Amino acid sequence: MLGKLSFRNAKRQAKDYVIYFITIVIAVALLFSFNSIAVSNDIAELSSSMKDFSQVIFGINLLIIFVMAWLINYTMRFMLEKRSKEFGTYEILGIEKKDISKMFTIENLIIGILAFLVGTAFGCLVYQVFTSIIMNIFEQPYQIAIEFNWKAVQTTALCFFVMFVLVLLNSRRKIKKTKVHDLLYADKQNENNRIQNAKGNMVLFVISIVLFLTGVFVLNLDYVDVDKMDGKETMIAIAMFITGVYLFYRSISSFIVKRYLENKTRKYQKNHLFLYRNLTSKINTMSTTLGTIAMLFAFIMIGGNVALLMNGMLNNEIAMGYPFEIMVSSLDGDFSKYKEYIGKNANVIDLYEYRTYNIPKVSVDKALQDTTFEDRFDDEWDTAICLKDYNRLREMLGYETVSLKEDEVIVQCMKSAEKHFVDYRKENHKIEIMGKEMTIKEIRGEHLAQLGFNGYMYCIVVPDELLGEIEKADFKIEKPFYDDCYKLVAQTEETTGEAFYDGLSEYLIYDEMEQIAVIDGEEQQYTMNIALGNVRTKGNRTAQVKSFYTMISFLAFYVALIFVMATATILAIQQLSDSEKYKYRYELLKKLGMEERVIRQTILKQLLFYFCLPMFIPVLISIPAVLIVGQIFTVAVTVEEIWKNMAVVIGIFVLVYGIYFVATDVQFERNVNEGK
């Protein structure tokens, strides 16, 4: 009988359970799709490092289970509150608490199992989408096939079961603990209208703003000189931000009162009075929750941005560092074995051998003084390349050729550093090379492998006339990574793979080199096995970077999605669980003669305020924070790209958030108009 009753109840209350149901479905779908990716063979085979990816996903799932359990617990509590009257009535009618909690459990099991099934089916779809995205990243053909991975189902079921049992035990305990009176009058409980010390709160409000501003300043200190970065200032800044956020949400309602409600002219404008009073009373009772949500948002935004920046940096690194498919350097210029291997294993379009030269450092590197590229400063050597080779390389990459007079040079630099050189050249046209005064004809920023292959950060393109003197001097530095001046570059028809790289690397010659390192304050000598030359292939680097990219971006989005969902759910439930209370308030407004159109507007405004409030501070903090932290990446990423990333992160965030907002607005209006 009780079973029947609870089944009927679950069916009848389906509407109220919507948010609860959606939350579980999305949770299960995400869990399932990521578990599927973690155990998928197709994906593990893509690249060697993708195996670690699977490991990490399993680790992160643990964290997610806790977040989800907390979330489901929250929604369950909301349901319990919503049905408190019903349970109270049962109890008054003489049904035992034990039976009521049993009924609630059965009911939730039905819904839980239903949500699990729907979630798994939905997760299959999500998995297909994710897999095709990953396959696309690796440029592998992929056919969508409904495959059901039992291992993933098992893992998801296990996670779900653990989550659900934890939550159910908790709510059973809760039912057993509550008294009939509390159940019957739960909806009569009012907002805790604390009369607050307004002046004290205004002080707190000002303090929180000061904390944000100084926090940004302190954070910046850590990044002014990246070499001396020790994270101390970052930690202090984070502590300041956290304190600031909580103080802010504790005191904001006093600020609103001061700004909008103490000035009577402003207070009595439009619907300010009703709106702000609703808002401030709500903020007062849940300032801590708002603060926590804001913290999560800030975390998501900064984390998401840094992940995207890393990804941007890696992609740029490929573009800047690997313009050619195959790049080999050696000490002696004997490339015969390499060429044989390349000829056998790849379809070469074009292949070229040349050499670069070490020259004593020229003054042009002052351009990088006081910038994030400054670490170049310790070096005593620069790289030169002659115009003939330079033009040949340009032709290979499809750039137009250039010409030089005999007293002119070109500074060829990385794209991201181009601006500094251009600024420098505005005031300093001349440089001295090998005792000769030369004019800097122009600064060029095309991607020509200025990432340690054709010079580091930049190289000097000299006219063929000057080459004679440099060749004569023939500077040998006898430190690793300096004397491999003979280069071979090649373009192939298809991109090469990881195996090709491994094969090509076999021909590298290694040598033992004496090194001195300072260990525990003492200088110690040790030998190191160092390759006399370098092999790079674009294909191999791309595979490495892409698996890293996939890993970072997927994990970042996985965690971010779940956090956004969790926070949005809490906000939605907070508002919806209050809609009884609001129903009374809005009904009164209607009786007093407020038009429905105006009421709808007021509801929208109220929800908008409420949803925007915890986003406001995170966005404000994360913009300067990302710009500051992003300085690390400016070696490879331009500031415009940082801004673009930020827009993407905020955009995705707002989208997911917006879905919840719309759902809440619709449901809220329905609740307020209920029973009309």
Added chain:
Amino acid sequence: MDKILEGVRNLKKILKVEQIQKFYGNKDNLTKAIDDISFDVEEGEFIGIMGASGSGKTTLLNCISTIDTVSAGHIYLENQDITEIKEDDIAQFRRKNLGFIFQDFNLLDTLTIEENIALILTINQVPEKEIDTRILEIAKKLGIEEILNKYPYQVSGGQKQRCAACRAIVNNPKIILADEPTGSLDSKSARQLLEIMEDMNQNMKATILMVTHDPVSASYCNKILFLKDGKIFNKIQKGEKTRKDFYHEILDVLALLGGEQNDVR
């Protein structure tokens, strides 16, 4: 009695209820909540509507206050037929012309007493600068200027209801509709409120229509309609009688009416 009514008919009629009916249910099971009721309310009148529960008094009030619609008949407020007002214009009509006092106060506990009163003025888009002076003026008359800055949960039920009365009159409505205003009050607070309503009626020229089943409350009115089964059962007029005499007259009618004897014991 009709003669007395004739005598005051030269006063301006503010509310005219003409043969209204209100049915619930379907053809097979029809309930007549209001069955052909007609009456007039003159400007400055304090009219009471009495009757047992289920007699249709709240339905009647709801129809007049445009919260409910009539099945047949017409209600005119100053010659405007409120049964014909379009759905979109109802809210505006209500806030311009009607003032409400409810049994359970209907104050918002997030607003102070002052703000609760101001709410109706902001809905009516009264200029911000006027709001303050208007509230203060009325609050003084109703004796609540001391508690204006308090929240509803900090004041007594009587004070809450006086705040509600203040809200009902502050907008100068054509008629104030009160639904069991003393229902949630103890007898002392009830008397205070009724004296205030009497004052509003006599000195501020407010027209009040009050639904009540309490003969003490009703004795403050100057005219009472008794409803039974959706029909007007009787009408009595206070005229020059003292309140005490009028009270006894009410009790007599109620005894005739039946159903509410318990209240009169």
